[in-house]
Structure formats: structure tokens, C-alpha cells
Amino acid sequence: MTTSDAMAADLAWMDGGEPITVTLYRPEGTQQVSIAQALKRRVDRPNRAFNGVVVEGAEVVWHLPASALGEATLRSGDVIATAPAGDTPVEQWVVLEVAVTTLNSRLEASCRKLAGS
Numbered sequence: 001m002t003t004s005d006a007m008a009a010d011l012a013w014m015d016g017g018e019p020i021t022v023t024l025y026r027p028e029g030t031q032q033v034s035i036a037q038a039l040k041r042r043v044d045r046p047n048r049a050f051n052g053v054v055v056e057g058a059e060v061v062w063h064l065p066a067s068a069l070g071e072a073t074l075r076s077g078d079v080i081a082t083a084p085a086g087d088t089p090v091e092q093w094v095v096l097e098v099a100v101t102t103l104n105s106r107l108e109a110s111c112r113k114l115a116g117s
Helices: 003-014
Strands: 018-026 029-042 059-065 079-082 092-101 106-113
Touching (some): 059 092
Antiparallel strands (some): 018 079, 029 059, 079 092, 092 106
8 A cells, every 4th residue: 555545544434434426528528426425624823825716605615536537637617516415505616726735635615606506
């Protein structure tokens, strides 16, 4: 097991993630990828800016295992959706910015909640 694989395993085992679906929008079409373990964290610096986008309060950072997307790349404008669970409705988040971290094993996607979700 490589160090990168070990970091991805840590994301799944230690952090308590949730299942999501990522919708990738490309000129050649739309692709959906299901990810079993993703971690959602709130942005706690209200004036922080991501790539020129000012945080308004409806933002989170999703942590995803980079290997879960296969050959695909997460980009600004893609959408992350939570899985419905009981009475909890589906939430949708549009990706604002993506950073690759933890020895290229994890993606940090800064996202804003879509209105109506």
C-alpha cells in the first residue's frame, strides 16, 4: 500500500464521511460519479476569498478521495449532491475551486449551496 492509498483509507475510516454523487459537466456531455465516503466541513472564515469568489456563508469544503473520480477531474461548475437519508432532503453544492492535497490523495472542493436545495 502506498502512502497515497493509506491517506485515502484514512479519509474513509477515521473521518466519518457520507455518500455523495458528483456531476461532472463537460462539453462532450454529463457524467455522474458516486463516491461512498466524502467529508463535508464548513468554512469558518467569513471573509475568506476563493479564487476571487467571496464567501457568503452558504459554503462548505468537501474532502474527496482523488482516486474516486478515476481519470475524471473535478472542476469549477461541477455539482456535488448528498444522498437522501430518511427525512433529510438532497443538498446540492456547486464547486467554486478545487485543491489537491495530502500527497495528491485528497481533493478539497470549496462549494456553495445551490438555491432550493
